Amino acid sequence: MPTITLERARFSHFVGRNVTLKEMAKWLPWLGTDTEEVGSDYVKIEYNPNRVDFCSYGGVARAFRGLMGWETGMPKFKVKQGNIVLTVDKSVAEVRPYVVSAVVRDLKIDYEAIRELMEMQEALHWMVGRDRKKASIGVHNLDAIEPPFSYVTCAPNEIKFVPLDKTEEMTPQEVLEKHEKGIAYKSEVDWASRYPLIVDRNGDVLSFPPIINGELTRVVEDTRNLFIDVTGTELNPISRSLNVLVTALADMGGTIESVPVEYSDHVLVTPDLAPQKMKLHVGYSNERLGLNFSEAQTIEALKKSRLDAKKVETGVLDVTIPAYRIDILHEIDLVEEVAIGYGYYNLTPTIPATVTTGKQHRVSEVAADVRQIMVGLGFVEALNFVLANEVDHYQKMRRKAEELVILANPVSTEYSIIRNDLLPSLMKNLADSKHHVFPQRMFEVSDVIKLDDDSETYTERRIHAAAVSSHPTANFTEIKSILESLLMNLGFKNWTVKETNHPSFLAGRVATVSLGNMEVGVVGEIHPEVLNNFELENPTGAFEIDLEKIIKAFK
Template identity: 40%
Template sequence: MPAITLKVDRVSRFVGAQLSPNQIADLAAALGMSVEEVGEAEVKVEYNPNRPDFGSQVSVARAFKGLLEIELGARRYSARPSSVVVEVERSVESVRPYIACALVRSLILGEEDIADLIALQEDLHWILGRDRRKIAIGLHDYAKVRPPFTYRAVGLSEIRFIPLGYYQEMTPQQILAEHPTGRKYAWILQGKDLAPIILDSRGNVLSFPPIINSSLTELRPETRELFIDVTGTDEKTVNQALNILVTTLIDLGGVAYKTLIRYKGKRRQIYTPNLSTTKWLLDPSLASSLIGLELSTRDIVKALRRMRLDAKASRGGVIVSVPPYRVDILHPVDLVEEVAIGIGYENLEPVLPETAGIGALLPASKILDVLRRFMLGMGFTEVVNTTLSNTERDFNWMLINREPGVKILNPVSIMYDCLRELLLPGILSNLAANSKNPYPQRLFELGDVIVRNDTLPERAGRETHLAFVICHSTASFSELKAVLEEVLRLFELENNLTAKDYPFFIPGRGAAVVREGVEVGFIGEIHPSVLENFGLYMPVVGCELNLSLLSVT
């Protein structure tokens, strides 16, 4: 979990009241943080990744003020108009297509403020950005550059600038190969022959996202105007990260200004940041039933306002206004949780269940545990991936020419727009993420997939699959076939393979696993085009079994 050190004097100043270390620890615990260490001058806590706005001390203090009833409800945030424009060229569409920016003026940043901002930036990279792959943030001294700005992709050796922490000019290619930060994040641009670059009107480089900023725009205590860029592969997440940063800077005394983002190829333009609130309607009966208390509308409104949300009673329930930095509110149940925290968990009386029982594993779970231990004993490492997946990886990269059987109607992110039907694509992604680790690599996953089944009322069914892969320079069909035979022997099943071509296997190097005339799995050598799509440069052999059809579960 991400961690933050709360300085007693600093947090007290932001709150507007002198707090003791123990008071800060109690307030942090009330907000769901894990208190790790309480000292005389600071309190170290870990916070849940679903609250990325807790990555700065001023934002934590904002929440404290609500619990202490120093300030109730949501603070109003706004961004003024400005003449700053960012031109987005079509060349970035295949590399890193989205950008959102803001200008914040009238700042007086001390060294602690800058350290706080950089810590928040890195936490956002991890929490929202998937280690900069999904989003990356640049913070710049606006006084050193001149708009309008251009966001374009250039050849890896086409441009030169001095990267942060260096004193000589380098090309993007040299940065990826030689600079410590470049080497650390080079995997994000692996297989790309273009580098995304942000330039000002004089041709100065601001940033090479998601790798590194230029030394030209490095933040210093004398910085009074700050320009923020957030680039990424998911537009919603890009804007969420920008909103968290901008509201934090406003809380630090800054004045925010909008930036016009003009997409040349799409004939589209938007202003960022958008600091408007989001409206929700909460049914009081839902809050009462889930929390276990008879709550009046007034109780609910008061609790939500203590959590720095605006709330007012209406005929249909409670209208809740969620501020732009609260990216964790996705469902009315999330608002119920806010009500519970606002009331205080210490004020909720625990109730024993009416019935008592002793928990035990289902027989099928016991069998799966035996299989899991067996695979570990065969030298495989277990991985666990999410059931939510995306069409691009699971189908396009796997050369499967059809739509997913179960798609998400209104996906929050393009990273999760369908439910997985196979485990194999996820394991190939795991191999790609571990491409710099020693070989051979032997991975397996035991988990559920969701397949289309129109005979069921919900038109989808769950199956339990086992998938395993071997990756090294001489990985072969026969090597993995030996493992498959041992797996089948574990359950006293015969090994019956029938030659069959699959789009993700090399032609002639794949086979179906058949039991009593029914196909229950497949095995083969992964097609080179699939390996290239995943950024893999070693041969891979893979197998996947439907354990539900094997009567194992």
């Protein structure tokens, strides 16, 4: 999750009054942030990705003033009409079709502000831009370039410019091959025949979106006026990113100026900070929260969440949402704003009136019975991962690996497939427990996943039970009597044990177990080669049964 480190003095400046670290640590979580760290003179908070506006001091301070009741209602931002034009060439439609823009003047930029500006861009690139795909931002020193500006395309090696953090000129093609950012983001443009570019009246390059800005427009400590571009694949995400950014810059002391963005068939004047409007039904809000608020109380809570609201008819409010709140999708989001404005700490728990009786799942009931019986028979329960690997589950068990459920992106070779039986897991447990006292008797009642053509996922989850008994005199008779004892205690009277062949077991000492005509499992003495593969010295008896079949047999 994204974080922001709020230095106390600077945060106080944005809030407009002196706040202590203690106040910050106490109250910020009631806005829905997590305190990561309280330092000597700062608080580091983690915020949720829906609150992109918390990527700046200004954004957090706005909400904080509201929560504390120091300033409520919707913050107002002025946009001065500007005359710096950005022209959009038709050819960008092929590669990165949309751009919006703004000018912000009269900023006092210091080291802290530059750092904040960079962090804001990173946060927006990640949360709204989906790693620059949907939206990417360029912030430029306006005084280093000459308007009007154009959003155009060029052939990969048509022009040269000095990209940010470099001293040599490169073509866009060379940027994609050599520059760190070019290598990281090349997939956004390298498929196109022409690359997007923002240039000034002299053809000087401001930016090669979404890859890198030009060194020419680098923002430094005495930069006062900014030109901002946001480009992307859709209009809404870039407009929203721009709104979050310019409102934060206005809170830093800047004056927002609009830019006419001239597309071939229309002109878009951006940024558009017109608030979003939505209705809130007070009854709906009360029903969800369990409150009995009047219209006035609801309005007061919304204002503390920095929204404006007025009553339009009984029980209905017109809510006005500032342009930087890009997370309000539905009326229910306003209900949460009421709760946050009122304070979660003011909500007292109630017990729901719903009366029902509880019940365990049939599979869990039978699993619990099996566990109890196995413990009674002197076995210790193990619980293993369903994630497995071919070596333990097939090679070491002397089996051919077939019909596997395989992971596309395993995190390690140890967990690359999904197990379809339990015994290999228990063999591994024995291997890990060699240094402990014998006899060793373990069991597992748990999940396996098998292929199944009829299911929605082409797989089927089943529950199995398996046990191993490992000690110097372990043999077929012992483990068979354990399995028979389990079946008897589960309430069965008749079963048949029939000799079979199984690669993991010793020939002549392995059998299938059936209830009626239904084969439910296998029991036997583990093959010496398998014991060797797991580096076990003692003979080991083992069984595995399919509990779903046992449940079927109950019926």
